[in-house]
Amino acid sequence: MRAFGKIKVFVEKIVQETKSVKRFHLYPVDLELLPAFTGGSHIATYVKNGDQMIERNYSLVSHPTDRTQYAIAIRKEDHSRGGSEYWHDMVKVGDYLEISWPKNHFPLAFKAAKHHVFYAAGIGITPFMTMMEDLTAEGKSFELHYAARTKEDCAFYYELQTKYPGQCHFYFSRSENPTKMTPVTMAEHRIGTHVYFCGPVSMVNEFREAAELFGYPSHSIHFELFAATDEGPKNPFVVTLANSDKKVEVSEEETLLEALLKAGVEAPYSCKVGGCGGCEVQVIEGEVDHRDHFYKEEERHTKKVILTCCSRATELEKELVLEL
Amino acid sequence: MVYNSPVLFDQSETIVESFTVRQDRRKLLIISAVSKDTDIIKPFIYDINGLKEYELIEMNDELQFENISEILDRQKMGTQLYISAKWDDAGKIFTAAIEAGFSEDEIQTHISGEKRRYVYCLKCYHLQEVEAEETDTICHHCQISLEIGPFFSRERKGYIGYPYNPAFVPTT
Numbered sequence: 197m198r199a200f201g202k203i204k205v206f207v208e209k210i211v212q213e214t215k216s217v218k219r220f221h222l223y224p225v226d227l228e229l230l231p232a233f234t235g236g237s238h239i240a241t242y243v244k245n246g247d248q249m250i251e252r253n254y255s256l257v258s259h260p261t262d263r264t265q266y267a268i269a270i271r272k273e274d275h276s277r278g279g280s281e282y283w284h285d286m287v288k289v290g291d292y293l294e295i296s297w298p299k300n301h302f303p304l305a306f307k308a309a310k311h312h313v314f315y316a317a318g319i320g321i322t323p324f325m326t327m328m329e330d331l332t333a334e335g336k337s338f339e340l341h342y343a344a345r346t347k348e349d350c351a352f353y354y355e356l357q358t359k360y361p362g363q364c365h366f367y368f369s370r371s372e373n374p375t376k377m378t379p380v381t382m383a384e385h386r387i388g389t390h391v392y393f394c395g396p397v398s399m400v401n402e403f404r405e406a407a408e409l410f411g412y413p414s415h416s417i418h419f420e421l422f423a424a425t426d427e428g429p430k431n432p433f434v435v436t437l438a439n440s441d442k443k444v445e446v447s448e449e450e451t452l453l454e455a456l457l458k459a460g461v462e463a464p465y466s467c468k469v470g471g472c473g474g475c476e477v478q479v480i481e482g483e484v485d486h487r488d489h490f491y492k493e494e495e496r497h498t499k500k501v502i503l504t505c506c507s508r509a510t511e512l513e514k515e516l517v518l519e520l
Numbered sequence: 521m522v523y524n525s526p527v528l529f530d531q532s533e534t535i536v537e538s539f540t541v542r543q544d545r546r547k548l549l550i551i552s553a554v555s556k557d558t559d560i561i562k563p564f565i566y567d568i569n570g571l572k573e574y575e576l577i578e579m580n581d582e583l584q585f586e587n588i589s590e591i592l593d594r595q596k597m598g599t600q601l602y603i604s605a606k607w608d609d610a611g612k613i614f615t616a617a618i619e620a621g622f623s624e625d626e627i628q629t630h631i632s633g634e635k636r637r638y639v640y641c642l643k644c645y646h647l648q649e650v651e652a653e654e655t656d657t658i659c660h661h662c663q664i665s666l667e668i669g670p671f672f673s674r675e676r677k678g679y680i681g682y683p684y685n686p687a688f689v690p691t692t
Binding site: 307308309310311382383384385386387388389408410411412413415416 | 524542544545546547592593594595596597598599600620621622623625626
């Protein structure tokens, strides 16, 4: 029985999926079976770069029934904050690292849905790989809409074509006959459809807004983001922690969560992009500028809370008092 | 249908006194199984005021329940369903709608006449109809006394009936 905590793994294989995407196969050092997971799950990875620990979340792309290994697919970002660049340039076969147990902030709506439709842009395909495996095992109905620049840039293209013939729609914006994935197809989905979006913030927001305009109930719309929305001014502010009376300064360059962790505060967190609610903290005093994708508009007014990974004090507010 | 799919019961969140236009939907589908159901449908269509696409299906001898499933199955996302019927018919249309993929949020139900209420015996699982205000009953199958609880079971399609021995109930 594996104890809960970080799991030590080694890189057994690296596959170059496309020019900018690599697939890493991770095997447990203790050779025990890895924890089971469901479609849409991700793991946090911890790799050491000198004194610095790089922590990043990546969706699992290996088969959910294969517990001997996990696989993740990483795109080397053009403006990498260090994570994807390190994984691509420095991580080699045989390297050791630590990972978290799988978490799932993007589960399938198994019970309710009659049909599942996935919309992926670029590396946004990753969570859908395991979701489609789960749906296939359950004999459920689904389709995939997947946008990439070209066929060569389209990770898992041949695997998807072989496994799910007739269920995948590809859109290549820079091919000879360019096609664009747009939200218009959502107007034709049958009653009982659940839609799932994964990709850049702009794409996810465009599809979410369109689904709402088409009259989809909110419980039929699901999405996952890889990055927090980078909107609004990053004003400096101070938080007072009511339980210890400690003051923590948050600079323009950092999030509240980063400042708390740097100050040695054991603040809770998970996705770090304002999507899961894992870093929620009660607010005793002060007005919050909510920048998450987690709360509904109504909740933002009724609840006195903040997601520390992305939200800040409002521009006029210089201080927040937190129940921490 | 899965084991705990929504069912129509007297406290269903879908039951309304009068229909309201859901501005957040693209299309409104009205199914009426009550003849001359003008009291509820007419003012509703007046409220829609041509601002939303709507379809009115009036059930009659030619249009049977088998056709209703077909109609519901071909609806697109963004459709709000309005059911106007007597209890038994409403239950059939409601079940067909859930089977087609509608959620409770996408359905409004107007009941003509009385609603029905059911209780199931926690000892023998027999399901039976009870009066609207009844708090106790006797199981028609195993004859045990039942106190009707507040919890409705979607799987059993009735309120939970807790067996008790009336001899142990203190008289006040």
